Amino acid sequence: SVVDPSRDSIVHTGRTLFWIRVALDVPLLALFDYRAIAVIPVGTRVIVPFGRRKLVGIVVALPVTPALDPRQIKNVDQVLDDTPPMPPDWLRLASFAARYYQRPLGEVMLPALPPSLRKVTAYQGKRSAGGPVQRMDNRRKKSVANPALPDPHPELNAEQAAAVDAIAAVQGHTTILLYGVTGSGKTEVYLHAAQAALGRGQQVLFLVPEINLTPQLEASLRARLTDLAGPDALAVMHSGLADGERLQAWVSIQRGTARIMLGTRLAIFAPMPDLGLIIVDEEHDTSYKQQDGLRYSARDLAIWRARDRNIPVVLGSATPSLETWNHAERGHYQRYTLARRARAVELPKVRLVDTRRLAMKEGFSPHLITAVGERLARGEQALIFINRRGYAPVLNCASCGWVSNCPRCTAYTVLHRGSARHNHLQCHHCGYQARVPRACPDCGDQDLKPMGRGTQRVEEHLAELFPAARVARIDADSTRLKGSAAALFAKVHAGEVDLLVGTQMVAKGHDFSNLGLVGVLNADAMLFAQDFRAPERLFAQLMQVAGRAGRHVAGGEVIIQTDYPEQAVYQALLQHDYSGFADYGLAERKAVGLPPYAFQALLTAEARELSAALAFLSQARSLPTQDPESFSTASAITLYDPVPLRVVRVANIERAQLLVESANRPALQAFLAAWSLALGNLARECRVRYNLEVDPLEI
Ligand code: ADP
Ligand code: ZN
Ligand code: ZN
DSSP, rough: OOOHHHEEEEEEEEEEEEEEEEEEESSSSEEEEEEESSSSOOTTTEOOOOTTEEEEEEEEEOOOOOOOOOOOOOOOOOOOSSSSOOHHHHHHHHHHHHTTOOOOOHHHHHHOHHHHHGGGGTTSSTTOTHHHHHHHHHTTTOOOOOOOOOOSSSSOOHHHHHHHHHHOOOOSSEEEEEEEETTTTHHHHHHHHHHHHHTTTTTEEEEOOTTTTOOOHHHHHHHHHHHHHOTOEEEEEEETTTTHHHHHHHHHHHHSSSOEEEGGGGGGOOTTTTTTEEEETTTOGGGGGGOSSSSSSSHEEEEEHHHHHOOEEEEESSSOHHHHEEEEHTTTTTEEEOOOOOOOOOOOOOEEEETTOOOBTTTTOOOHHHHHHHHHHHTOOOEEEOOSSSBSSSEEETTTTTBBTTTSSSOOOOEEEEEGGGGEEEEETTTTTTOOOOTTTOOSSOOOOEEOHHHHHHHHHHHHOOOOOOEEEEETTTTTTHHHHHHHHHHHHTTSSEEEEEGGTSSOOOTTTTEEEEESSHHHHHHOSSSSTTTHHHHHHHHHHHHHTTTSSOEEEEEEEETTTSSSSHHHHHHHHHHHHHHHHHHHHHHOOTTSEEEEEEEEESSHHHHHHHHHHHHHHHHHHOGGGTTTTTTGOEEEOOOEEEEETTTTTEEEEEEEEEOOOOHHHHHHHHHHHHHHHHHHHOEEEEEEEOSSSOO
């Protein structure tokens, strides 16, 4: 929007002045006005004085009259034109996110930029010469090849073709659910849909939960799509990139040299002038939810962005979230189903091993041990999935009952085995570390025993049981060094590993060609988590890890050990019956009025003392009644009692939460908008830190 200088400026001491309104990354719900000596388009980044500091901000409006007395208004320090102004649809997306998630606009916009574009030091200081983009430009330039359609391979089956055609036929906005079992060839559908969009001259945003773990997808995108749109056509964005790489990806997609953005949740904010298609792979994955700062759902923002731009969005999953499934059932989303595996291999057979009356050894049933042995004898690989890292979740004194607790958290410390069997205790909540005591601190008994097991202990046991097998472990500990995850996965793919032990890291998206068996330990731990979404998450996770078995070898098998084989989750898994499970889950949610039949927000408070956190929440709860006029929609809103979090204390901070719920989303939004205005002051009075989360995934 270009300003009419005659309206939007004042003439002052012979010079024409313009007012700009700027969003800054400060925890205030305000925007800030500055004075400029030339028209600065909305969306432009500027450096402005703020208190004693200088900050990078984004121009969001050109007010006719400033909000303050003009004499109090400071001048813009610098106009940053090394990138084009942020486009209008980007500004709309950020404004929506700020409104919906109840955050200041600047706290949404600025953190969405690559760090180099929002740091004043990148422009002012020693290394400033022209800013980071100019420095970047000096490094490289390649030409863009002529677009030509590559050979589509392999040939699509009928179900895939129907989905591809449907996506291509979409005019305007539609949300499409691509519901396909693991190995059904969803990726092939995405690739074809992306090719079609690129062929129309559009850009494609391809969101995945995790990139580092699945280089296969990046490789096939590169191979298949860059001959269509040129070698620089693929930009990749995730939080593990160096600042320079992130900047490069951002600039190339904003300028349009890059045509496909493959990224994790943060890529939802990539400026894409020609955006024509959004793909959200594994749409149910909780990694799409940002868990600090602006707590957004990239999946939900993707749907909003697609609607705003009037383009299709494809959500893919073998186990869609119940929210998404409900939309599809009601006809809000178009659903396409890939019911069979794309290759001529059957889905793996699922077996439940009832562990209640079995003699277990180190957590393994005889059935599972036998099955592993058989696979190894056949030259196949086996995977043992246990979603708990470390050696054992707690150390225990048999004579007095002492357990290893974290001194700073209401949690156990986990026993970890270091190199040369050098053990230590570690808190997974706050990072606290301690040596393993030689004797019980309470009674002096020297017989301290690790209770339960994690990946390390399972790895150790398997190595003892199968001394000839090459055992590898993949979890957050074994992959801490950059590149080590990729190296470990490469070994598995190269057949240099016979037995793999892993956490959820191994469940996502991998196509292991020689893996015949998946064994699942300790699944029950997730079954009885307090969170109402726990069964849904468990089902998705087990389906996903099960999907690693028998993708290329015949007779794939999944063995789940459980004390509760009759539970609905496990029964549905036996049949690979997602839709049965979803029907059951939705009926249950409906009966008790939980999402997707209700909308929620969670107010969390943190303080040194739990009592302070609870007091704040109690007062917050009674805020609406103080001024009924401003909360006219309150009748539709339920505010539950404040309660301590399950892990109350983390790093000596105590936490409590208050759940807000309504069957009416606009009503909840209106309530939150008014409520959040009052929370800031209240929190200052109560001396607590708080966070308001809209659509929380874990409550
Ligand atoms: P999903 O993402 O649904 O789990 P993938 O897209 O990884 O499944 O596909 C599984 C395997 O099937 C891959 O090896 C892929 O190359 C192959 N595949 C996909 N479509 C076809 C097809 N139409 N014919 C033969 N193989 C296919
Ligand atoms: Zn003791
Ligand atoms: Zn701790």
